[in-house]
Amino acid sequence: MKSRKISGQLLSTALGLTLALGMLSTNTHAAVTDKDILNDQKTTDDVVSYGLGPRGQRYSPLDTLNTDNVKKMHPVWAFSLGGEKQRGQESQPIVKDGVMYVTGSYSRVYAIDVNTGDELWQYEARLPDGIMPCCDVINRGVAIYDDVVIFGTLDAILVALDQKTGKVRWRKKMGDYKAGYSSTAAPMIVKGMVITGVSGGEFGIVGKVEARDAKTGELIWTRPTVEGHMGYLNGKENGITGGEANKTWTGDLWKTGGAATWLGGTYDPDTDLIFMGTGNPSPWNSHLRPGDNLYSSSRLAIDPDTGKIVWHFQTTPHDGWDFDGVNELIAFDYKDGRKTVKAAATADRNGYFYVLNREDGKFIRGFPFVSGITWAEGLDENGRPIYKEGGRPGNPADSESGEKGETIWSVPSFLGGKNWMPMAYSQDTGLFYVPSNEWGMDIWNEPVSYKKGAAYLGSGFTIKPIYDHIGSLKAVDPKTGELVWEFKNTAPLWGGVLATAGNLVFTGTPEGYLYGFNAKTGEIVYKFNTGSGIVGSPVTWEKDGEQYLSVLSGWGGAVPLWGGEVAKTIKDINQGGTVWTFKLPRS
Amino acid sequence: MIRRLFWRYCLAGFLCLLASLPATSIARSFDDIMESGYITVAVYNDFPPYSFKDNKVPRGIDVDVAAQIAKNLNLDVRWMWITADENLEDDMRNAIWKGHIITRKKADLMMRVPYDHKFSYAIDGYGLPKNEMVVMFGPYHRESWAILKDTQKTNNIDTLAIFQYEKIAVEIDSLPSFFLGATIGGRLRDNIVHSESIYKAIDLLKDESVAAVSGMRSQLEWGMPDVGSRYTINATGLAAISIKSWDIGMAVQQDFRQLAYAVEDQITLMVDNGQMQKIFDNYKVTFEPSSLYQESH
Incomplete structure (x- = not known):
């Protein structure tokens, strides 16, 4: 059901106020341009991209809020996403010209007056009965461009809405939901194009990256992420991914090879490259597909003009642990002596933190960011994992006796040393703030298993904590691998991080707390209970000389879907769906 | 008993969400x-x-x-x-x-x-x-699991060895896919053709691009109702599959x-x-x- 609402009166009141107060923005509802998006990190009066800038550093130069005054920060309004559909609010707000755009679970979008917290309009996608989204009904946010708001739905439709009214301007199908395609990531704008990935790797689809004209939705290029599939540019063949089929696969499995691009990507204007991560290969049983299985569990650098892969870096060749390689690759520069290194960093599901040369994808260094990794002994000089003997889950087909197979203790668990939740990079401290989880899994072959009326061989697993805590926010030095500070949290961390020039780092916890930390020391300088678990990503912006901070609260996502000992840490957390907005009181 | 189990799970945390489901979904x-x-x-x-x-x-x-x-x-x-x-x-x-x-x-x-x-x-x-x-x-x-074979292509050879030379289609992520991919030391892997559905696999058999299809017997019978003398449907070769029938x-x-x-x-x-x-x-x-x-x- 679509429900749209425009409150003209409220809108005009808001605009009137805005003009009267002489806000920094020169005009109201100015069309969002590529320049606005490229400068997002510098322009503190808006947030027009996922990640506060195309590189996704999640760093704001705002320093009004600092470690001394942040304790006085208090809520100015809270906005309920309403209804019975309160679960898994993983969205990052976008703020432009006095309006905030957020997505809610079940493919909903809201426009909110940032002065009052009033709803301006709401759009609810009509979802077909037959959709089967993996891992909860979440959405991570919108992209804005020109005068539209663009987001992806659980049934894999890319929808552009009029910024003022919430009315549909165009809709494009990214894949057939009946084949398993879905979409939950925030789209990205690069050079007037909207760049998207797809979810659904568990169902044997092939991942792809697509570029569409952001104004019309017309497809410009498509780049499959599995070796052997043809890419297209302006409707014409544009080269086979990886050159030819089956160099690193077995049999015909490349045809259904997974490598879903379900978390979207980042863009580095400096090298003019799109960085996109890919998910695990399909089928999950790695013993059926000997080989590296390119480009699964990889980071791809793609030329935005042609849709061609410029370089790739595979974090987990021949994955057998469900280590998606989708986590964000963040461009940053650092000094090595006098030389500026054009680097990019990522904290992988597999428990290793990688620093790459972002011009050519060459490995600079890597180190574990969680403890007790079992599947690899380390990384070699090219960053390729050195597999540990006995660290790979067994072949299900070996359990012919019908008995439970041998159990393997594997760290990290398949939910990863770090999952989807984006880390932040502070330009002041030079540190990455990584929302990680310390957990492992017992994994075994499950011979008594069924799938759609048929006997099957599944794998059984139980996720277990390693310490008394699971969540661990870590301040990591990318130049040395040094752990500068750590904040331990009982429940798994599942929300994004934000760093500011006020020497602050913010993140939320499933227990419902929005935390502020001293970026240098890790000291807790702010704590506020939002009433439900935080699995969204905070943003900060400025209005009338005051610094605001917003975050969604609403427990959900993949963690509550899995049981066992992890569940003990989250058993008292209630559902929710609220946008919280904070600022310092005027003195 | 269910109440006791329910609360035990609740203590373990996992199913507590059930308690918050709206009344409309009560059985x-x-x-x-x-x-x-x-x-x-x-x-x-x-x-x-x-x-x-x-x-x-x-x-x-x-x-x-x-x-x-x-x-x-x-x-x-x-x-x-x-x-x-x-x-x-x-x-x-x-x-x-x-x-x-x-x-x-x-x-x-x-x-x-x-x-x-x-x-x-x-x-x-x-x-x-x-x-x-x-x-x-x-x-x-x-x-039960079975194999539908085109005997003209398999030359009436009823062991799996023939699939070192001839192609066999299976539904992706099915037990026959796992079994055939692992058996005889993985030697059949290159000749396994994975289809989205068992009926697409049977279509491959009908247009002679594969020699056999392995899947559930009822589906093979439905997809190839008139086997005649050229085609056979049986479980020969699947003796070592972990679950033969259920x-x-x-x-x-x-x-x-x-x-x-x-x-x-x-x-x-x-x-x-x-x-x-x-x-x-x-x-x-x-x-x-x-x-x-x-x-x-």
């Missing part, structure tokens, strides 16, 4: 069903010969079995068409105990649920029952046992009076009774 009791005059039955979407739509008319073995049960109980049937998730546990959660992920709708009864004591009473990694939210009962069919029954929510007893009585009746045989005959599929009825008849 209907047997009395509610009889009083309302209808029963909602979950069947898989697009899954011939078990359940599918033929010009919008529900058809299939499971559809006919459920319709006959409802008729015997003087009830109308309402269909809940479900899309298969990753495994049976997910399907039972979506169809009968927690409800559909979007609509929260549930069915009273779910068809084509394997009936296997090992599965029903399986425990998880913490020593707790895995499937305590449902009761699986009423086996009405015994399904019983198929139904499931209801755990606190629904009274409904399960009433439905199970109808199955026994239908097996005894030949209605079950007739339903399978209508689809030209071999009726293999479940092991329960094989023992008692």
